[in-house]
Every structure is written in C-alpha cells, then in structure tokens.
Amino acid sequence: MAEFRNTFAGNPLDRVAAQRRDEEWIRERLADPSTQLLPLHRLSLPFVEREGLARLAWAPVSDLEDADAESFPVLLGVEDEAARFAINVSGVDDPLAVLDLPAGSVFRDLRELSGTLEADDAGIAAQARSLVDWHARHRHCAVCGEHTEPVQGGISRKCVVCPAEHFPRTDPVVITVVHEGERCLLGRQASWPAGMFSALAGFIDHGESIEDAVRREVGEEAGIAVREIRYHSSQPWPFPASLMIGCHALAETSAIDFDEFEMDDVRWFTRAEVLEALAGPAASIVGDPARGGALSLPGPTAIAHTLVRAWADAAP
Ligand SMILES: [Zn+2]
Known part of the structure; x- marks a missing residue:
C-alpha cells in the first residue's frame, strides 16, 4: 500500500x-x-x-x-x-x-x-x-496540585513538591470509511454546512484497541456492524492534540440506525456520487456552503478526504 x-x-x-x-x-x-x-x-x-x-x-x-x-x-x-x-x-x-x-x-x-x-x-x-x-x-501537578516546572527543554513537566512527572498526551481518534460494494457510509453533524458529509470518527476509550474503537464508533453512530478493519494512514491534528488514525472497514450489515444525539444524518453514498463530489469545487476543511444540497466532502487537508478518495479511486 x-x-x-x-x-x-x-x-x-x-x-x-x-x-x-x-x-x-x-x-x-x-x-x-x-x-x-x-x-x-x-x-x-x-x-x-x-x-x-x-x-x-x-x-x-x-x-x-x-x-x-x-x-x-x-x-x-x-x-x-x-x-x-x-x-x-x-x-x-x-x-x-x-x-x-x-x-x-x-x-x-x-x-x-x-x-x-x-x-x-x-x-x-x-x-x-x-x-x-x-x-x-499544565502548570499545576495533577497529583498534589503544586506548581510544575518544564524539564528537558519542555518534553515534560516535573512537580516541584512530589515526585510526579507529567508528559504531554496525544488523544487517539479513529476515523473510518465503511464500505460495501459500490457504496460507502458517511455521516454529518448538525453544525456542518448543508450537504457536507464525512467519515465516522470518535475518540478511542481506555482499554480499547483501534479495531475495538472502530467497531464501537460505527455501531454507535450508524448502527452498522463491520469487519476487515484496515489501517490506511494517520494524521496529527493539533486542535488541541489528537492523532487521527484512518481506517477502512467492510460493512457486515446495511440498515442504518444512527444516534440522533451525535449525528444529524448518516447515509450510504454511491461511488459515482463520491467521485462527483471529489471532482467538484475544492471544499474547505469545513465544507463549502455554496454547493448547497449536493454532497460536499472535507478538503484535502483532512484525513477524511484521503480516506474517501482512496476508497473511491480503488478498483471495485
Ligand atoms: Zn505533585
């Protein structure tokens, strides 16, 4: 690959x-x-x-x-x-x-x-x-509440009182394009511009593998079961400190039952619809309101774009 x-x-x-x-x-x-x-x-x-x-x-x-x-x-x-x-x-x-x-x-x-x-x-x-x-x-110690000081040029911080040393954390997020034959599963949040859909994403919980998190997130957000979870690529996302872990997964079920608390809509899109959206005007990272009701995808800066394109461009 x-x-x-x-x-x-x-x-x-x-x-x-x-x-x-x-x-x-x-x-x-x-x-x-x-x-x-x-x-x-x-x-x-x-x-x-x-x-x-x-x-x-x-x-x-x-x-x-x-x-x-x-x-x-x-x-x-x-x-x-x-x-x-x-x-x-x-x-x-x-x-x-x-x-x-x-x-x-x-x-x-x-x-x-x-x-x-x-x-x-x-x-x-x-x-x-x-x-x-x-x-x-992180100027205060999470263990005792006293001040912390940077060490080793800022690679970590040490408490001035107790032995605790604190390291910068990265929050892992799984982001997945689920596919089934000639269609893929995309969702949208209510705050996004009309027509914008993206890959399903969510933070990895404690005690979860990447595969566990993909299965759980896709289940929660779309009600779809998946298998054959494949890693594609990853992306640091510094808002504030995430790591996006991009995956593809094969759908085992097709009836969508999405969580209305998390999602505004979740739909299957055909490869033709996705290719048309990719060929359209370059959407910004937050979509392109000018495209109105047509499918609009995140721009090339987002790993969601990379994942959707990789699926759409692959031979069926
Ligand atoms: Zn302390």
Missing part, C-alpha cells in the same frame, strides 16, 4: 532526545545566534507568504529578551544544526511590534492556513501548537 503523507505529518525536525537531557546544552543553544524562535500568540502562529505558500516566520533568538515570554522556550528540535524553539508570547498585546519577524509576517490561526501551508512547516506548526498549549494548561 502506498504511504500517504497527510497534512501535519512528516515534521522534519530532529527532536534530539539525547541532547535535550543536558541542561547545559540547552542553555548553549539559547545563546547561539543560529537558534530560531517560533512565537505563538494566543495559539496563533506567525506566517509569511513565499512563492504562493504560507511559510512559518521565525524570530532571532535575541528576541527572547523582548518577548515577555509567558513560559520558558520549548525546544522543538534541530534542523541543519540550528535549534528551533517555540515561545508563548500571549502576554504581549502586539507581538509584531515587539519581535524581529520577517517583513510581511502575520499571525494566523493554524486552521485558517492549513490548506496553503508548506508541508514541512505544517508539521512543525502542529508540534508547536500542541506543545505550547499543553504547557500553558
């Missing part, structure tokens, strides 16, 4: 697991002029347009003094022997006035730009957004 690189996958940075244990090495990187900073302002990231693509805009390490950083710099990794850190500058009103970013830089929410982001930068942006958000929300 071909390997797909979904948006936000393929982060090129070396996360330097060994070096980051050395506090002195980290201090040296923060004094090295080749080091670059990625400032996050209330979870927006700085971008600059280059050759039609949105590229991350980096600030020089000397900006640390002016950034009024709310937290210490988080080491993302190393590329071309230069260290890259993310910093949280949410305490500054106008980061563009304070930081020495490239001309034309703007702060944007990652969701707005993911369709035009350069692929490597998308991976770095996902890592930075999830990690900076995690640090901001």
